[in-house]
Amino acid sequence: MHRCRVLQNLARRHECASSAVINRAYGPIVLKYLFKPGRPRPVDPLQGPLLLFTKRDAWTVGDSFEGTQIFGAPGSGKTSGSGAAIARAFLSHGYGGLVLTAKPDERMLWERYCRETGRSHQLMIFGDPAHYRLNFLEYQRMLSPPGAITENLTTLLSSVMEVIGHGRGQSNDQFWRQAVRQMLRAALEALRLAGETITLTNLVALISTAPNHPDDLEDARWVERSYCVRCLTAAEGRVSERERHDLGITIGYWLHQVPSMDPRTRSNVIATFTAMIDGMTRGLMRELFCADTNIYPELTHHGVIILIDLPVKTHFEVGQFAQVLWKLLWQRAAERRRDEHRERPVFLWADEAQYFISEHDTQFQNTARAARAATVYLTQDISSYYRQISGPESRSAVDAVLANLNTKVFHANGDPATNEWAERLFAKGVQWRTNTTLSNRPEDSPHRKHGMSSGVSQAMEAEVPAQRFTMLRTGGPHNHGRVEAMIFKSGRTWTATGKNHLKVTFLQQ
Numbered sequence: 205m206h207r208c209r210v211l212q213n214l215a216r217r218h219e220c221a222s223s224a225v226i227n228r229a230y231g232p233i234v235l236k237y238l239f240k241p242g243r244p245r246p247v248d249p250l251q252g253p254l255l256l257f258t259k260r261d262a263w264t265v266g267d268s269f270e271g272t273q274i275f276g277a278p279g280s281g282k283t284s285g286s287g288a289a290i291a292r293a294f295l296s297h298g299y300g301g302l303v304l305t306a307k308p309d310e311r312m313l314w315e316r317y318c319r320e321t322g323r324s325h326q327l328m329i330f331g332d333p334a335h336y337r338l339n340f341l342e343y344q345r346m347l348s349p350p351g352a353i354t355e356n357l358t359t360l361l362s363s364v365m366e367v368i369g370h371g372r373g374q375s376n377d378q379f380w381r382q383a384v385r386q387m388l389r390a391a392l393e394a395l396r397l398a399g400e401t402i403t404l405t406n407l408v409a410l411i412s413t414a415p416n417h418p419d420d421l422e423d424a425r426w427v428e429r430s431y432c433v434r435c436l437t438a439a440e441g442r443v444s445e446r447e448r449h450d451l452g453i454t455i456g457y458w459l460h461q462v463p464s465m466d467p468r469t470r471s472n473v474i475a476t477f478t479a480m481i482d483g484m485t486r487g488l489m490r491e492l493f494c495a496d497t498n499i500y501p502e503l504t505h506h507g508v509i510i511l512i513d514l515p516v517k518t519h520f521e522v523g524q525f526a527q528v529l530w531k532l533l534w535q536r537a538a539e540r541r542r543d544e545h546r547e548r549p550v551f552l553w554a555d556e557a558q559y560f561i562s563e564h565d566t567q568f569q570n571t572a573r574a575a576r577a578a579t580v581y582l583t584q585d586i587s588s589y590y591r592q593i594s595g596p597e598s599r600s601a602v603d604a605v606l607a608n609l610n611t612k613v614f615h616a617n618g619d620p621a622t623n624e625w626a627e628r629l630f631a632k633g634v635q636w637r638t639n640t641t642l643s644n645r646p647e648d649s650p651h652r653k654h655g656m657s658s659g660v661s662q663a664m665e666a667e668v669p670a671q672r673f674t675m676l677r678t679g680g681p682h683n684h685g686r687v688e689a690m691i692f693k694s695g696r697t698w699t700a701t702g703k704n705h706l707k708v709t710f711l712q713q
Contacts, residue, residue: 254293257691257708260699263611265297265549267693268578271569271608275585275622276615276689281679282582283555285687285710286613288317290580291553292713295321299549299578300504302534303511304527306556311513323509328499330530331513334491336499340529341402343497347540354396358389360532365480367528367562367592368521383473387411390457394432397439397451404485404494408478410435415463416470432458483522493526501530501537504550516559524559531560535568538577549576557581558588563601569608581609585619610694615687616676623670629692630668630705668705679712687712 250266257263272290276282294301295317303314311329318327330336341357348356362385391410395402413430420426427433436455443451462470484493504510512530514523531552538550554560561581572579583589589602606612614626668690676688687710691698698706 254297255289257706258698258700261706263693266573267611268294268549268551269573269576270610270694271572272578272580272611272613273606273609274580274582274613274615275617275626276582276613277584277617277619279678280615280617280676281687281710281712282613282615282689283313284679284712285615286689286708287555287580287582288713289710291317292321294549294551294578295323295509297549298507299551300326300507301509301551301553302501302504302530303509304531304552304554304560305512305514306516306554306559308515308518310515310555311511314509314511318509326507327509327511328503329511329513330492330499331511332488334488334495337492337495337497338499338530338533339495339497340493340533341404343500343533345402354389354392357392357402358385360529361388361481363532363562363564364525364528365476367560368480368524380473380476383469384476386457387462387473388477390454393450393454394435394439394458397443397447397454398435399438399442400435404481406431408481408485411474411477414458414474416467418463420463421459480521480525484525489522489526493529501534504534505537505541505548507548516556528560528562532562532564535564535577538575539568539571541575547576549578551578551580553580555582557583558592561589561592561602561605563593563605566601566604566608569605579609585617585622586625587619587621612692614673614676614690614692616678617673620670623673626673626690626692627666627668627670630666630690667703677709685712686710 250264250269252265253262254265254268255263268290274282274286291314303310305311311331315324315327318324328336330338340360344357344360345353362381365384366381388407391407392402394410395406400406409431411432414432415421415426415430420430436458439451439454465473483489499510501510510530512527514526516524516527519526531554534552538552565579568577569579586602586606589605590598593601612626612629614622617623673690676690677683677686679685679687689708689710691706691708692704697704700706
């Protein structure tokens with residue numbers, strides 16, 4: 205209760221401070237931008253423009269909630285072109301947000317964005333040193349109904365492990381997923397029923413001291429040392445009648461099912477879990493995730509920008525684990541938002557998004573507009589996503605995620621798979637062709653004049669051929685800092701072209 209009260213007080217203090225600053229600093233700017241003199245105010249605030257792609261084509265607040273995917277080869281200008289324009293638009297309009305990082309320089313980039321838009325006071329850096337900490341197990345426990353604690357934590361941890369590649373790539377993908385999930389659920393339930401604190405350290409200790417063979421249970425010295433057995437024994441003496449059935453299932457799993465497993469299967473399942481969780485119980489990660497809590501995803505609902513400064517390129521799989529964990533917690537928090545907290549838009553930002561994408565994104569995007577949450581993913585090519593989400597249904601899973609990111613921005617790219625996919629996305633249209641035919645008559649012909657005929661025909665051709673994406677400008681001095689992109693918005697016909705494609709030039713920032 206004390207910790208819950210601390211979180212509530214922190215929320216109230218930060219909400220008051222951030223709301224006052226936003227209203228004072230950004231309210232007039234937003235109103236001036238959205239509602240220029242002489243123009244009627246839109247009935248629906250979602251129709252207020254965030255960016256003007258052309259004088260007559262605006263990208264609106266509502267459009268941002270439908271998700272955005274940006275493709276572009278390294279050096280194409282996707283980050284400094286459309287990425288920078290969208291990021292600045294979010295910050296200038298008071299969005300709160302979560303920023304995931306893959307490269308070490310992303311922190312400096314977002315510090316500059318926040319400084320230039322007057323949002324530096326609302327930027328919170330989660331990383332080294334550990335000024336801000338999130339005990340995610342305790343945080344999730346407080347938010348879960350009493351009967352759903354185990355299942356919520358199981359879903360959270362297993363989802364993170366699947367994203368970073370553990371438990372996948374086996375000959376029977378579904379079997380390994382279910383096996384890891386079953387062990388995780390049984391471990392969490394054993395700790396809960398025993399009244400033990402649910403921590404990563406205790407989870408690793410319980411799983412690593414489980415019996416490996418039925419004979420272990422006959423060894424008095426082994427039983428005395430086993431933390432797993434101690435938890436099960438303690439649970440027997442404290443569970444209610446209502447929980448006794450759950451305890452029976454948990455005891456059956458640890459004392460009968462696990463010792464009877466094929467040794468290779470058992471060791472693989474245990475290694476799948478402990479290999480990653482063990483890294484979260486040491487050093488900086490232990491400070492960030494296993495101590496107290498003074499930061500949490502809901503702060504973004506009050507205008508805070510949380511940047512996870514644990515780049516994948518420097519912290520590798522542990523950094524990826526930490527950021528995917530933050531992402532899932534943030535998405536859950538956004539989905540829980542009540543109507544009175546949805547006035548301020550929020551965003552999720554991921555450059556090099558192939559490290560963070562998951563099948564859960566499809567479910568999140570289905571309700572993101574109602575949650576007033578904008579997702580922006582940037583990556584080089586579509587093949588990066590196919591490699592990340594493996595398994596027999598990987599392509600359909602990736603296609604489902606991309607189908608729910610309704611704005612798609614294509615910068616210069618030399619990847620055939622991405623360019624051909626984009627060509628199919630823009631589809632085909634009727635093209636008019638003019639043909640001219642010349643003919644010569646034989647020399648012995650009484651009429652030796654040349655003949656010529658012309659005509660017009662229709663053909664169905666690609667609106668934007670794949671080759672066109674290889675020739676877009678990429679910024680830099682030789683392009684005078686101009687970056688070109690082709691933009692597609694589901695269900696949108698652009699006024700400037702009368703078609704579903706729009707070529708836009710961004711000034712590099």
